[in-house]
Amino acid sequence: MLTARYDKFCFSIYLQICHVKNDITIFFLFQICFRHSCRTKLIGSLNNKLTDEQKSFIRGTPFGWMVELTESVKISRNLLTPLISRWVERLGGFDMSAQVVGFTYLDVCLGLGLRVVGENIDLNQEGLNSDSRNLFGASQVVDIDMVYDYILKHIKVLCLEDFGKLYVLLAISEFLLPNRNGTIFSILFNIVDDLGSIGKFNWGRVVYEFLVGSICEAKLFLKEKQSTKHFHVAGCVYLLQLWSFDHFLIPNLKDCQRTTKFPRILHWMEMKAGDNVIKRSLTNNTVVADVAASAEELTNPFVKEGFEVYGRQSKGTKIVDLIKAVEQQESVLGELQKELEDLNAMMIERKNQRQHQQGKMNFSDFGEASAGHSQTPNSNHPIGCIEFGNSGDRGHVEEVHFPNQDTQESEQSNMYVRRREGPRLRVKSIAIRTPFAAFSGRKRNK
Template sequence: MREFHGCRLIGVYARHSCRTKYLAHVNTLLTDVQKTFIQTTPFAWLLSIDTDIKMCRKLVLQLCNTWLERRGGFEVRSIFIPFTKLDVCLGLGVRGNGEMFKLFKEEVDCHTRRLFDTNDVSVDNVYEQLQNCIKGGEVADVCRLYLLLGLSEFLFPNRGGKVHLGLFELLDDLSCIGKYNWGGVIYEYLVSSLCDAALCVGNAQKRSHCHVDGCIFALQIWAMEHVLFGHNKLAKTKTCIPRILHWMHVRVGVKQKLKKPFPLMK
């Protein structure tokens, strides 16, 4: 079953499905040959994930509550701070230009899709298939399944836990995945859902919860660098690109850390 994580504020629950639980476990199973192959892709940094990265649920809800759709950023203590595609690219180490692609398709027939015999492929299906493939499958297929897991579990997660059909075709030709504008698509997917969630928070009487699809941790990286720890020595100890390598072990959850920039927090 797909996991949901929620937090309540002003009568509304905020939920998301962004996690790295499966990815962290798979990273302990891969062989050196398989890792070397994955390192030739733009997502080699996924191999550094060794924990189920924790997203601060209260922070997610506060960001939904302070999001300004028309300006593309957040209002924190009456100060507007933009959230841009560049923030996503630096945070996740993905390309910010190149060819755009579509996540949503009605039907796909390609090699990566044929690795599954189910009508709807879920993150759980990818995790199970990848574990089987690691034991004796083709190295290229292990790489395809690994990237599919990282994309579906962490970068493009959704409330149903389903794999977007548009991702399968991209992974057939591994030599071409570097040409796509991953940062642009990740950003648009996340912001689109953030806008919907912000509306839900603003209409608490009509909805009991909101759900933010996409890579919530990109927002958390932004918040840690621009709001929470930006002038702290913690943010200056290392210069890591992508920035996730610096922040993935830093926990945000202590109420006092959030109460100063978000005074309405209870």
């Protein structure tokens, strides 16, 4: 039995664990609270204060899409817990009942637009003397709140380069690599000092490994059933929601529209996954095992080199071609449907015309009487004259009712009428001719 409660960034799960011993069932109730620090509150608030010149400068970096983020980008409240419980570390994916669906570098590349090829970043490495770090004095620890306050205080006097360094530092530390204390890894100060070469690093890999490492610890914590009531998941947990939208989470159909926005977070951040949507998507066992890039996304150099390195470009290209073929077939089906509707309307019109013409003909036949035949309004049978007698002398004349053709056809389809008009003659052999089986009223000769 799973029940989820939400309080800010707190996720609660009640696990009812059943132990059976000597035919006695004992229930233990554990409350586990999952928290995270992935948010866009500071960076979203800062985006509202940027000038066009500052936005243009940020867009020139690999993190230019962050100027589009709002303050309300966050993971759905009941999504983190079931995904952690379904994580399979050995296979690097989530158990979605039908199969284990992988969570890979390419999901980070498509979801966040980060490069998954390049120089690796060691977050445990101590940074050397940094100009960005020196802006905060001799403080040993610098957190995201200090950087945000400094930017707001000096936003009008900071040059574009210094502003860009602090902005990228804040965005990475608050959304991509957040931790429980909000502190900033010291190596990041040295990296942002040279914005011109910031794109050479493998940002997708460091974001992926930082998040997956925390997920593995959370799953181990869930298995060991420790007495601690909460666990803090570090990293960009919103990436799990982007992965869910691509693989199994189905929002309202009216929101499911194709988009060319890249990275995909710019499209999915507007979608809200409610509790009912999450519950329905987790129980219907319908998943997309593999996700591919669209033709527009493959034009991005980060996506192109990512698919080349991980050997899925050919597969992705085939899927793109398949999507194009499906769109073309849908267009043809639409045209055929329209033609079918036109033909149907034409058939209905011709049927109405034919019925109208038949009605006129029947009315004309009903109103006219031939010289040798007549028809009364209250009778369905025409009346004719037949002479009985020899050819030499005229015999008597009688009126004979001839059945109408339509009436005759209707009577022919009636079994009772056919038997009434001409009963079937039964012929019995001599062998079975007994006093109890005779056609006529003849009596037995004595």
